[in-house]
Amino acid sequence: MRRAVLLLVVALLGSMVVFAGGQKPKAEAAEVTEFDWRNFEGTTIRILANRHPWTDAIEPLLPEFTALTGIDVNLEVYPEDQFRSKRSVEMVSGVAEIDVTMLMPMQEGPRWISEDWAVPVDQFLNDPLLTSPEYDKEDFLGAALDSETSTTYAPKGKKYLVGIPITVENQELMYRKDVFEKYNLSVPKTVEEMYQTAKFVNENIPGMVGIVMRGKGAAATSQWSSMLYTYGGNWLDDNGCPSINTPEAIGAFEMWGKLARDGSVGQELVAYHWYETTTDFSQGRAAMHWGPCNFNAIYEDPEKSKVVGKVGYTRIPKGPTGLSIPYIGTWGLSIPYLSKNREAAWYFIQWATSQDIVKRLQLEHMILGGRKSAWQDPQLEKYLPKDLIESSMASLEVAKPFNPPVIQISEFRDIVGVVIVTAIQGGDVKAAADEANRLVADAIGKSGECP
Numbered sequence: 509m510r511r512a513v514l515l516l517v518v519a520l521l522g523s524m525v526v527f528a529g530g531q532k533p534k535a536e537a538a539e540v541t542e543f544d545w546r547n548f549e550g551t552t553i554r555i556l557a558n559r560h561p562w563t564d565a566i567e568p569l570l571p572e573f574t575a576l577t578g579i580d581v582n583l584e585v586y587p588e589d590q591f592r593s594k595r596s597v598e599m600v601s602g603v604a605e606i607d608v609t610m611l612m613p614m615q616e617g618p619r620w621i622s623e624d625w626a627v628p629v630d631q632f633l634n635d636p637l638l639t640s641p642e643y644d645k646e647d648f649l650g651a652a653l654d655s656e657t658s659t660t661y662a663p664k665g666k667k668y669l670v671g672i673p674i675t676v677e678n679q680e681l682m683y684r685k686d687v688f689e690k691y692n693l694s695v696p697k698t699v700e701e702m703y704q705t706a707k708f709v710n711e712n713i714p715g716m717v718g719i720v721m722r723g724k725g726a727a728a729t730s731q732w733s734s735m736l737y738t739y740g741g742n743w744l745d746d747n748g749c750p751s752i753n754t755p756e757a758i759g760a761f762e763m764w765g766k767l768a769r770d771g772s773v774g775q776e777l778v779a780y781h782w783y784e785t786t787t788d789f790s791q792g793r794a795a796m797h798w799g800p801c802n803f804n805a806i807y808e809d810p811e812k813s814k815v816v817g818k819v820g821y822t823r824i825p826k827g828p829t830g831l832s833i834p835y836i837g838t839w840g841l842s843i844p845y846l847s848k849n850r851e852a853a854w855y856f857i858q859w860a861t862s863q864d865i866v867k868r869l870q871l872e873h874m875i876l877g878g879r880k881s882a883w884q885d886p887q888l889e890k891y892l893p894k895d896l897i898e899s900s901m902a903s904l905e906v907a908k909p910f911n912p913p914v915i916q917i918s919e920f921r922d923i924v925g926v927v928i929v930t931a932i933q934g935g936d937v938k939a940a941a942d943e944a945n946r947l948v949a950d951a952i953g954k955s956g957e958c959p
Contacts (some may be wrong), residue, residue, distance in 0.1 A: 511693055513712070537646035540851075540933075548852040549578020553607035555856070556584050556598075558591040560610070562675050562839065565873040566860060571749045573859050579852050592616075600624055607853040611842040614911040617661035620670060620842070622641055622915060627843040628658075628668035632854040633809060651907040652676050652878030653851035655838040656716055661913040663748070671842035672861045673878035676948045678903040679834030680896070682789065682797040682807065685820040687713070693795075699738065699763060706771025709795045719767055720785040723777030723932050725925030726918075731798060735760040735836045738827035743912035743920075750948040753941035754922060759828065761929040761941060763932030778929050790815060798824070800837070801900050804892065821896035823879070823903055826954055836907035856909035878904070919951040 523762045540547050557563045563585050568594070570581050588596060591610075598604035609621065620626045633645060643654070652673045653883045654660060683695060691713070705836045706718025722728035736742070742758030751757060768777040773788075774891035782799070786806050789797040790813040797803070806812050807819045841857045843850055859865065864910035871887055882888070884902045912920045923944045930940040949958045 515544055532582060532639035543637055543640055545577045545640070545855070545916065548849070548855060551578075551849050551852040551857060552580040553847075553849050553852050554582045554584065554605060555585075555608045556591070556595055557610045558839075559585050559587050560675075560839065561873065562869070562875050563610070565869050565875050566865075569865070569868075573856060573946055576859065577852075577855055579855060581856065599623075599844060599846070602846070605848055606844045607847040607849050608856055609839055609844055610839055611663060611701045611835075613656055613670055614837060614841050614909045615917065617658075617670060618913060618915045618917070621658050621662040621664060625845055627669040627757045627845055627847065629671060629843060629857070630668050632851070632858075633669065633672075636699070638851060638854060639858060640862075640879070642895050643862060647863060647879050647881050649675070649878050649883070649901065650678070651678075651836045651904050651906040652838060655836055655909065660909060662915070663913075671840035671844050672857050673838045673840045674866075674875075675835045675839045676863060676876050676878050677800045677802045677902060678907050679731065679824050680799065680801040680899060680903070681824050682799065683824050684792075684795050684815065684818055684819050686818045686822070687716070687795050695822055696822065699735070699825045699827050702825045703763065703767055703771060704765055706796060710771050713791065713929070715794070715796050717773055717788070718771035719796040719798060720763075720772055720780065720788045720794040721767070721777075722782065723764075723768055723786060723928065724922040725778070725929055727781045727925070728928045729921045729924050730835060730837070732760065732764055732924075733910045734798075734824055735764060735827070737829050737833035737835070737908050738824060738829075739763070740827065740829040744914075745820055747957070748952075749954055750920075750945045750952070752813070752927070752948065753938070753945040756829075758937055758941050761927055761931040761937045761944060764928060765934060765937065768932040769934060775933055775934050801896060801903075807872065808893075819893075821893055822900050823893055823899045832906075834903045834907045836904060837910050876900075914952045916951050918950055922949065 535908065536642055567583060574580055588606050594613050595609060598606060604820040656671045656673055657667060658664065658670055688695065693705055696705050702917065709716055709718035711930050738756055739756045739759055739760040741754055745751040776912050785797055785799055786803055788794045790806055792814045808816055810816050810842045843853045843862060845855050863879055863881050866879045867882040867885055868874040871885065874891060883897055888897055911917050912921055927937065927940045927944045931937050949955045
């Protein structure tokens with residue numbers, strides 16, 4: 509009983525976080541003496557979600573959650589632009605009550621952390637009275653859980669989880685197995701080998717280019733980030749200053765340009781977004797594609813693809829430093845500070861990200877989740893190629909975010925996109941990178957602090 513009373517006091521005190529405009533709402537707490545899925549029965553929680561394959565898959569399962577917990581769910585789903593706009597308005601107002609929301613930490617994380625909008629879920633995850641002993645947090649892939657860590661996006665001196673991942677994607681190198689076999693080509697192990705292979709295809713196989721990847725300015729930055737990491741670079745240095753004119757970053761820009769001009773569609777690549785890359789590869793016009801793993805769904809669809817059963821999947825090749833570090837992209841579930849039902853909200857999150865639910869969504873709907881057990885399930889090979897499963901699991905242990913960890917993400921991406929276009933067009937990459945570094949420093953308010 510004394511433990512329960514202490515929990516109640518701590519929960520109430522922890523909810524009194526001061527922010528501009530007043531105090532954040534207090535969360536109601538229950539006397540919890542042991543973990544029980546029925547601890548918060550009778551509660552109703554409100555969930556704000558994006559119209560997404562994950563939402564479509566989880567919605568029919570909500571009655572199972574209510575039957576298990578006695579917690580009712582009001583799920584509000586909106587198209588992505590409307591969802592983001594509505595959530596932003598409600599968060600800024602400080603008067604609405606959202607208990608759980610979908611959040612893309614690499615997009616909105618910096619602002620949410622800066623504004624103290626996300627309730628750290630560590631306090632629930634590490635509490636045996638509020639988290640099922642069967643939850644097994646060690647089952648999450650390393651980069652998947654790290655993608656929800658505050659210091660990954662907006663360092664504030666504290667490391668905490670802003671949410672739990674529900675979907676993941678990572679960078680892959682996809683290649684035509686039949687073409688490689690016919691021309692006796694080896695799967696590239698290094699970026700230089702990838703370049704030479706792409707160049708060979710451009711010069712020797714009519715009607716086919718060696719590789720396709722994005723080149724359309726800011727839209728290319730997410731895919732280019734894997735090249736940056738693989739060359740040993742990063743978006744920011746240890747002092748929070750932009751580091752996109754370092755030798756490592758310049759090497760990554762220059763390789764992107766070489767691949768475009770010598771191994772791809774040339775300067776036309778500046779018009780390539782995801783649609784152009786997937787169209788070329790799925791229609792048999794490219795030997796390799798540097799892109800997201802979830803495009804497998806396109807390449808193995810007979811109604812959309814001419815290369816069904818002909819695609820191999822592998823980790824991106826190593827850079828000159830010996831690194832192979834792809835990007836990771838995730839959606840997660842977070843608890844906004846506005847929630848008055850935080851414990852019940854956490855019960856929903858732990859149910860929705862449990863081993864059973866993640867596995868079911870991955871096997872039945874191809875919603876790629878962040879749990880090792882779902883990726884290791886032998887049934888998965890009925891739906892995904894074995895080499896994609898193995899390469900994705902390895903990648904998702906070491907991957908890094910595809911966006912720069914700043915609030916001014918759009919400005920940062922726009923500026924870096926100019927350097928990518930310059931590289932594709934064969935311009936002065938060093939000069940463009942130096943100018944971009946200066947502009948980014950200005951955009952993120954660090955011009956007086958950075959060299």
